[in-house]
Amino acid sequence: MKIWIQxxxxxxxxxxxxxxxxxxxxxxxxxxxxxxxxxxASVMLYTSALRHDAAAxxxxxxxxxxxxxxxxxxxxxxxxxxxKLGRIRGVQKKEGRLWGYYYDPVxxxxxxxxVPMAEAPGAEKVADANIVVGAAVARERGLVPGNLISFRxxxxxxxxxxxxxxxxxxxxxxxxxxxxxxxxxxxxxxEIPAGHYTDIALSxxxxxxxxxxxxxxxxxxxxxxxxxxxxxxxxxxxIFNWREGIVLVLLSxxxxxxxxxxxxxxxxxxxxxxxxIGILKAIGWETGDVLKMxxxxxxxxxxxxxxxxxxxxxxxxxxxxxxxxxxVLKGWAVLYPRFELTPVVDGFQxxxxxxxxxxxxxxxxxVPIWRAAITDPDAVMRG
Amino acid sequence: xxxxxxxxKAYNQGHENEYWALDGIDLNIKxxxxxxxxxxxxxxxTTLLSIIGCLARPxxxxxxxxxxxxxxxxxxxxxxxxxxxxxxxxxxxNLIKGLSARDNVMLPAYPVGGxxxxxxxxxxxxxxxxxxxxxxxxxxxxLSGGEQQRVAIARAMINDPQVVIADEPTANLxxxxxxxxxxxxxxxxxxxxxxxxxxxxPLVVDSEVVDKVVNLRDGRLVKAD
Amino acid sequence: MLxxxxxxxxxxxxxxxxxxxxxxxxxxLQLVRHWDIRSGSERQLQLERRTYLMSTLLSxxxxxxxxxxxxxxxxxxxxxxxxxxxxxxxxxxxxxxxGFPALISQIGVFFLAAAWLVVNHAxxxxxxxPLVRVKYLLLLGMLxxxxxAFGLQLEYFLNLKADVITSCCGSxxxxxxxxxxxxxxxxxxxxxxxxxxxxxxxxxxAALFNVRQPRGxxxxxxxxxxxxxxxxxxxxxxxxxxxxxxxHHHCPFCLLKPEYDYQGYWLYLPLxxxxxxxLGVGALQPFARIPSLATIVPQLARRLSWITALGFxxxxxxxxxxxxxxxxxxxxx
Numbered sequence: 001m002k003i004w005i006q007x008x009x010x011x012x013x014x015x016x017x018x019x020x021x022x023x024x025x026x027x028x029x030x031x032x033x034x035x036x037x038x039x040x041a042s043v044m045l046y047t048s049a050l051r052h053d054a055a056a057x058x059x060x061x062x063x064x065x066x067x068x069x070x071x072x073x074x075x076x077x078x079x080x081x082x083x084k085l086g087r088i089r090g091v092q093k094k095e096g097r098l099w100g101y102y103y104d105p106v107x108x109x110x111x112x113x114x115v116p117m118a119e120a121p122g123a124e125k126v127a128d129a130n131i132v133v134g135a136a137v138a139r140e141r142g143l144v145p146g147n148l149i150s151f152r153x154x155x156x157x158x159x160x161x162x163x164x165x166x167x168x169x170x171x172x173x174x175x176x177x178x179x180x181x182x183x184x185x186x187x188x189x190x191e192i193p194a195g196h197y198t199d200i201a202l203s204x205x206x207x208x209x210x211x212x213x214x215x216x217x218x219x220x221x222x223x224x225x226x227x228x229x230x231x232x233x234x235x236x237x238x239i240f241n242w243r244e245g246i247v248l249v250l251l252s253x254x255x256x257x258x259x260x261x262x263x264x265x266x267x268x269x270x271x272x273x274x275x276x277i278g279i280l281k282a283i284g285w286e287t288g289d290v291l292k293m294x295x296x297x298x299x300x301x302x303x304x305x306x307x308x309x310x311x312x313x314x315x316x317x318x319x320x321x322x323x324x325x326x327x328v329l330k331g332w333a334v335l336y337p338r339f340e341l342t343p344v345v346d347g348f349q350x351x352x353x354x355x356x357x358x359x360x361x362x363x364x365x366x367v368p369i370w371r372a373a374i375t376d377p378d379a380v381m382r383g
Numbered sequence: 384x385x386x387x388x389x390x391x392k393a394y395n396q397g398h399e400n401e402y403w404a405l406d407g408i409d410l411n412i413k414x415x416x417x418x419x420x421x422x423x424x425x426x427x428x429t430t431l432l433s434i435i436g437c438l439a440r441p442x443x444x445x446x447x448x449x450x451x452x453x454x455x456x457x458x459x460x461x462x463x464x465x466x467x468x469x470x471x472x473x474x475x476x477n478l479i480k481g482l483s484a485r486d487n488v489m490l491p492a493y494p495v496g497g498x499x500x501x502x503x504x505x506x507x508x509x510x511x512x513x514x515x516x517x518x519x520x521x522x523x524x525x526l527s528g529g530e531q532q533r534v535a536i537a538r539a540m541i542n543d544p545q546v547v548i549a550d551e552p553t554a555n556l557x558x559x560x561x562x563x564x565x566x567x568x569x570x571x572x573x574x575x576x577x578x579x580x581x582x583x584x585p586l587v588v589d590s591e592v593v594d595k596v597v598n599l600r601d602g603r604l605v606k607a608d
Numbered sequence: 609m610l611x612x613x614x615x616x617x618x619x620x621x622x623x624x625x626x627x628x629x630x631x632x633x634x635x636x637l638q639l640v641r642h643w644d645i646r647s648g649s650e651r652q653l654q655l656e657r658r659t660y661l662m663s664t665l666l667s668x669x670x671x672x673x674x675x676x677x678x679x680x681x682x683x684x685x686x687x688x689x690x691x692x693x694x695x696x697x698x699x700x701x702x703x704x705x706x707g708f709p710a711l712i713s714q715i716g717v718f719f720l721a722a723a724w725l726v727v728n729h730a731x732x733x734x735x736x737x738p739l740v741r742v743k744y745l746l747l748l749g750m751l752x753x754x755x756x757a758f759g760l761q762l763e764y765f766l767n768l769k770a771d772v773i774t775s776c777c778g779s780x781x782x783x784x785x786x787x788x789x790x791x792x793x794x795x796x797x798x799x800x801x802x803x804x805x806x807x808x809x810x811x812x813x814a815a816l817f818n819v820r821q822p823r824g825x826x827x828x829x830x831x832x833x834x835x836x837x838x839x840x841x842x843x844x845x846x847x848x849x850x851x852x853x854x855x856h857h858h859c860p861f862c863l864l865k866p867e868y869d870y871q872g873y874w875l876y877l878p879l880x881x882x883x884x885x886x887l888g889v890g891a892l893q894p895f896a897r898i899p900s901l902a903t904i905v906p907q908l909a910r911r912l913s914w915i916t917a918l919g920f921x922x923x924x925x926x927x928x929x930x931x932x933x934x935x936x937x938x939x940x941x
């Protein structure tokens with residue numbers, strides 16, 4: 001065992017020395033390799049962070065939302081519905097929600113106007129004639145707490161609000177275009193009479209019962225549609241995975257190109273390198289030793305490229321907000337959330353990334369390396 | 384020490400340009416002697432040398448090393464044999480450019496493993512004994528021809544082989560350096576090494592260090608006169 | 609089919625493994641037909657060189673399989689969100705009938721490749737390569753298995769449709785389900801514990817005996833296989849319960865998750881290495897009488913038996929420690 005380790009040390013030592021001797025050639029390979037890792041890692045880190053944030057947001061949303069449908073379209077919940085639901089076993093709490101969209105012609109964007117739920121954070125700040133705004137809204141309209149702002153409602157009346165607070169930056173992915181206001185203001189602004197709600201939110205303690213409750217709901221209120229949080233989550237997951245998959249397939253061309261490049265590099269050994277391997281074999285290196293040396297070379301190159309590419313991707317995604325492909329992967333809202341993603345790194349991702357980078361590299365280089373390693377030991381003498 | 388019987392070696396076997404580089408060689412190489420293989424180029428000297436040095440396997444015939452038949456050994460074991468028994472000095476020296484003299488000397492010991500520090504000491508000791516101690520950190524391409532050859536000799540000695548094989552050792556040296564090489568050769572012989580070399584340099588072949596001269600032509604031995 | 613990176617990666621890895629072995633098959637045939645170690649002909653030299661490529665390829669397939677196995681389980685766990693009722697990897701694997709067969713065949717390929725590499729290692733130490741023919745026939749024999757593993761995986765992923773109602777680990781292992789894994793957990797903890805500890809004790813003792821007198825290769829291999837199955841049954845029916853401290857959570861995969869401090873690795877790493885080397889000991893046994901292997905096989909068998917004994921012992925110790933440390937009480941004193 002000790003001898004084996006010493007041997008590997010010696011081989012790694014030699015490998016490092018020979019990598020250093022051919023800096024230029026290896027730098028080219030390393031650059032391309034790093035670039036590939038960087039691209040793929042960026043896509044993966046980005047989508048996974050988005051998914052993670054979305055899931056984190058959904059965690060606080062109600063398990064079931066009930067919408068009323070009229071002619072297949074989402075409509076207001078009329079008075080009495082909450083009562084009609086009655087008591088359903090397993091439902092901890094039911095609550096009518098009020099929210100809607102408002103188009104602001106000044107910045108040519110839609111805001112989401114919402115009455116915060118009773119115990120939601122920031123709810124206590126939303127007194128009548130006060131609003132709390134999302135970070136993007138604040139940015140676009142140049143608002144700070146204490147400012148006065150007026151909106152013209154759909155019926156043409158002008159309403160003035162005092163900005164009580166700006167929502168924290170952290171949750172900007174979902175709250176960018178959000179405006180929180182009081183129930184009275186909301187009803188006045190959109191002219192929605194008391195008793196009507198946009199939809200109903202239900203909290204369910206046991207996730208196993210969600211589906212049963214959903215079927216009871218459709219029985220009790222046939223004109224309504226229950227939306228399950230797990231379904232939303234599932235849809236998000238599928239969409240993000242699908243998008244990630246599409247991007248990867250688009251990038252597969254570059255992976256292939258990289259594999260061919262690696263093959264070229266590994267098989268197109270310079271005369272100098274061939275001679276070197278010949279010398280090593282002649283002075284007592286075995287084919288297996290050359291293979292091992294080349295294996296370590298691959299490990300060192302891959303590790304370096306992987307680390308560099310991954311770190312660069314990490315910085316790209318989490319410090320520069322994935323500037324390169326923001327438009328492709330993010331949502332379509334006009335008010336771009338300028339959010340900083342929560343850094344998420346997991347082993348699953350690294351393993352997947354490994355299969356898209358190191359694996360093709362290794363596959364592409366096995367045969368050329370073997371070809372180089374089986375040089376005749378007496379080639380040096382005959383040459 | 385080394386016994387060859389009816390050694391034949393073919394290249395491009397089964398193709399149109401098939402040719403037999405060696406065609407029935409019987410030879411006995413004695414321990415602690417200097418043997419020189421002579422002959423014009425293309426006579427099979429180098430092929431014979433590489434078969435004796437376990438660099439290649441004969442197509443047919445038997446090679447016995449220390450009474451053990453090694454002709455059928457796969458490359459992996461042949462290499463082990465070669466590493467422990469033989470040291471090589473090549474015509475072009477075949478040093479690896481970009482590495483220091485000391486690193487070059489240590490190369491044959493890498494696959495063996497062993498203590499890193501002791502290996503360094505051994506390499507330095509060898510370079511010192513060949514009066515190259517002061518050049519050990521220099522890259523080999525900065526060394527002169529004579530120095531390069533001495534590095535190659537040090538490299539051949541690093542695994543302490545019983546047999547030293549030298550292919551046309553004086554071909555790239557002027558007379559003064561060739562004489563210097565013969566002095567080193569004498570030293571090795573005194574240490575009890577068996578030495579085998581090819582040469583057509585009369586300076587070497589006629590020197591008194593050489594105990595036995597074997598003549599080759601067209602892949603066969605020429606009867607000694 | 610679900611279109612996502614990990615699935616593409618897994619299929620890619622599997623397909624490449626099959627392709628590599630398939631491309632190597634003609635060479636393996638040539639080796640079997642024309643191998644003649646006594647000859648110094650150029651063809652023989654070429655064949656010898658090819659053996660290096662073969663063992664490199666197999667090592668590569670082995671490493672790939674190991675990584676793919678991990679990724680496969682991770683992926684199953686990640687995807688559980690996408691299936692109604694699936695709480696963890698078990699639910700995902702159960703989404704169609706190919707899930708578990710795909711996993712099992714992958715584990716099978718992993719062990720096969722390990723055994724082949726052991727035989728290869730022994731053979732390449734003998735000066736006359738006595739097992740070349742056997743080895744390459746075995747390699748040809750392995751090809752269908754690797755292809756099967758790929759096929760099952762492909763079927764599994766192709767037939768995956770999000771939203772299929774699947775049973776989560778709760779119902780899968782609930783005892784009503786008459787599947788193989790269901791039976792495993794239907795076993796009462798007490799019975800499972802007896803099986804678990806006795807199988808492990810037997811294999812450890814056999815392996816230790818084999819260290820002293822390397823003759824019982826088949827016994828060690830057989831017991832390793834049994835111990836592996838007993839260990840999996842044990843993990844499903846009681847070890848996992850103790851770790852999760854939940855009397856109905858039988859999942860063997862959640863152990864690998866960060867929520868449980870990756871405790872699973874401490875179980876599975878020794879278990880898999882011990883089983884692989886135990887099977888390797890058995891794979892060597894038939895060749896112990898070949899003269900050139902006479903010293904090599906016993907030496908290697910000894911070393912592998914050591915690994916087997918230590919691995920299983922470590923596994924047992926870790927599992928016992930987990931049970932000891934748990935707040936759950938399954939068996940009333």
